Amino acid sequence: LAQFDQAAKYYERYARKFSRNKEASGALYNAALLNKGLHRFDKAVVLFELFSKRYSRDELVSDALLEAAELKERLGDHRGAIAGFTQYASVVKGQYDEKLHAEAKAAELTARHISASKGLKKLEELRKILTAKGAPAAYDARSIVAKVYFANLDRDFARFNKIKIDNPDIIEKQVEAKQNSLLNLAERYQKVIELANAEYTVAS
Numbered sequence: 001l002a003q004f005d006q007a008a009k010y011y012e013r014y015a016r017k018f019s020r021n022k023e024a025s026g027a028l029y030n031a032a033l034l035n036k037g038l039h040r041f042d043k044a045v046v047l048f049e050l051f052s053k054r055y056s057r058d059e060l061v062s063d064a065l066l067e068a069a070e071l072k073e074r075l076g077d078h079r080g081a082i083a084g085f086t087q088y089a090s091v092v093k094g095q096y097d098e099k100l101h102a103e104a105k106a107a108e109l110t111a112r113h114i115s116a117s118k119g120l121k122k123l124e125e126l127r128k129i130l131t132a133k134g135a136p137a138a139y140d141a142r143s144i145v146a147k148v149y150f151a152n153l154d155r156d157f158a159r160f161n162k163i164k165i166d167n168p169d170i171i172e173k174q175v176e177a178k179q180n181s182l183l184n185l186a187e188r189y190q191k192v193i194e195l196a197n198a199e200y201t202v203a204s
Helices: 002-017 024-037 041-054 061-075 078-091 096-114 116-131 139-162 168-194 198-203
Strands: none
Touching: 002 024, 024 041, 024 061, 041 061, 061 078, 061 096, 078 096, 096 116, 096 139, 116 139, 116 168, 139 168, 139 198, 168 198
């Protein structure tokens, strides 16, 4: 660990001191990776973001943006992670699956931590893209969207089970309410199944 620590410091010093040298970009990226490996996540985020700003045309810039976004999520910086995944999705080129994955991550974090309605609206947009004819495989994006939909349904299913049919005076209304709830659940479970994610398809 001491050797990795020294290497991280060396790469960072070199990158900052000789920022215009052609080896500086690689040194800065390596410093960020080493700090991540040493679990210095805050430091790694700073270095990945510095790399993406300083070397915006480098072929590794999209990787640096993704690394920073994932670390921010790990650190609990949800707004920062959302911004990072969104930025990554805007710059990643020729990798539609990765773009959809990043958009799904941003939407998931939005739904869970910022605004449920806003996040779920974006997830519904992604669900339509992923279930359209000729849709990309995008397994990671499908998994995220299915997971969020299924989690919401799990809570609704528990509420459905609590609907009682026990009052003779209003039994018809109770039966109707339970039937309508069941139909709604079935329709929404079907949406999860259409995403063709093995884990959540079986569960649904």
